[in-house]
Amino acid sequence: MGCCLPSCCWQAAYTRCCWSVCTVSDGPSGRISFHPLDWATAAAFLVYSSSVVVTPISLVMLARELGISLTGGGGVEGTRAALLVAALLASALVAARWGKPRSVGLSSIVLGFGLLAYAVAPGYGVILLAVAFVGAGGGVIEALLNPLVQDLHPRDSGRYLNVLNAFFSAGVLTTVLLGGELLTRGHSWRVIMTIVAVASLVTGALFLVLEKRAPFVRSHNVVDVLGHKAEILRHPRFWIFLPMMFLGGGAEGALTFWSATYIQLHFGLTPRMGGIGTACFAAGMVIGRLVSGWLVPQRLLWYLIFGSAVFGFLVTLTLPFIASIWIFLAALFCSGLAVACLWPSIQSYSIDRTPLESTSLFILLSCGGIPGFGAVSLIMGMIGDRAGLNVSLFVVPILLALLAVLALLERRWRPRHPAVTAA
Numbered sequence: 001m002g003c004c005l006p007s008c009c010w011q012a013a014y015t016r017c018c019w020s021v022c023t024v025s026d027g028p029s030g031r032i033s034f035h036p037l038d039w040a041t042a043a044a045f046l047v048y049s050s051s052v053v054v055t056p057i058s059l060v061m062l063a064r065e066l067g068i069s070l071t072g073g074g075g076v077e078g079t080r081a082a083l084l085v086a087a088l089l090a091s092a093l094v095a096a097r098w099g100k101p102r103s104v105g106l107s108s109i110v111l112g113f114g115l116l117a118y119a120v121a122p123g124y125g126v127i128l129l130a131v132a133f134v135g136a137g138g139g140v141i142e143a144l145l146n147p148l149v150q151d152l153h154p155r156d157s158g159r160y161l162n163v164l165n166a167f168f169s170a171g172v173l174t175t176v177l178l179g180g181e182l183l184t185r186g187h188s189w190r191v192i193m194t195i196v197a198v199a200s201l202v203t204g205a206l207f208l209v210l211e212k213r214a215p216f217v218r219s220h221n222v223v224d225v226l227g228h229k230a231e232i233l234r235h236p237r238f239w240i241f242l243p244m245m246f247l248g249g250g251a252e253g254a255l256t257f258w259s260a261t262y263i264q265l266h267f268g269l270t271p272r273m274g275g276i277g278t279a280c281f282a283a284g285m286v287i288g289r290l291v292s293g294w295l296v297p298q299r300l301l302w303y304l305i306f307g308s309a310v311f312g313f314l315v316t317l318t319l320p321f322i323a324s325i326w327i328f329l330a331a332l333f334c335s336g337l338a339v340a341c342l343w344p345s346i347q348s349y350s351i352d353r354t355p356l357e358s359t360s361l362f363i364l365l366s367c368g369g370i371p372g373f374g375a376v377s378l379i380m381g382m383i384g385d386r387a388g389l390n391v392s393l394f395v396v397p398i399l400l401a402l403l404a405v406l407a408l409l410e411r412r413w414r415p416r417h418p419a420v421t422a423a
Helices: 036-066 070-098 100-119 124-152 157-184 189-213 222-234 238-266 271-295 298-316 325-339 342-353 358-387 395-412
Strands: 014-017 022-024
Touching (some): 036 070, 036 100, 036 124, 036 189, 036 238, 070 100, 070 124, 070 238, 070 358, 100 124, 124 342, 124 358, 157 189, 157 238, 157 271, 157 298, 157 342, 222 358, 238 298, 238 342, 238 358, 238 395, 271 325, 298 325, 298 342, 325 395, 342 358, 358 395
16 A cells, blocks of 8 residues: 555654554653743643632532522533633634734633632622633633643643643642632632632733743634634544543533532532542542653553543442442542543544644634533533432433543544544
């Protein structure tokens, strides 16, 4: 079988290419080396993740103060997710106009002001308005952080994406522990919102300072950006990766959002223990992402994705049946290990499997992950109001089982016409 056309090899990292097989080189296998913008990206992941979990850990106290139901609490997350998606869709145009570092910096500032408004909100309506700004700022951050890492490390993005995404989980871990402790000691949830808001403003300023240290990346005009998105939407394999992102984001969001509330309501424990529960899940994600980032080469990403989905299905299936808080905490940790790699690995793997522009592809895939994160949280809240949160936990293993099926389908699927696939 002869070598394929040059268009098949869209990255210099590819070392072998033909009609049916394209194998990616792992790139340098030495130690991970951080660029200054990598550290800023880590800080942005910390702050962004804190903005995601401040509502879940505060939900019981917030609901008592403002009279919000579980469905209303899920509605806050649903509103944030809806604005995130809108911002995601516009983020490629924003990045093309101002560049990724400046766009992330300005969006962090918008996120910070949204959280400040949240902190002083007198009622549910104002909270939803504040969450709109939180979603708009967070959407651009969510959209552009991983493409920025791809620009910084184009030959070995899978490792760096997993390592830097570990800071998202580290932010969850820190926020739920400190937030749970503050709430247990009698401090208001508004104090936690204010702290995260200030951290977001500082992070935004850091990106603006480091903007000139970004690597050169060819800018695109509006026509280019829209053309890239149209090309992606026409690519059949994208429509397998998109629901995979929805399912992976939904599984991660479900346990991130509802773990603390479930522990407080089902086991009758304090906000401190609720925070510890979410922290166990986040700790599993931190370890899972760091280990997979350091040990799993780019060419093994599919096995990592499929194995994690199967393991996650088996672990999360036990959650509704656990009666001991200590066993439940251990199961949450294992659940974190299982879902840790899904989001960054699916995005990185999609670059290997398609000849598509990475920034627009990452953004459109996030448009699957973010709705999964928000919609599943809302659905679980609705199930919780009607049948109890214990029943709603069955949603998570269903999501992971479907993800494993899609991973198998993606691996085995061959287009009718010759196209590039991975070994």
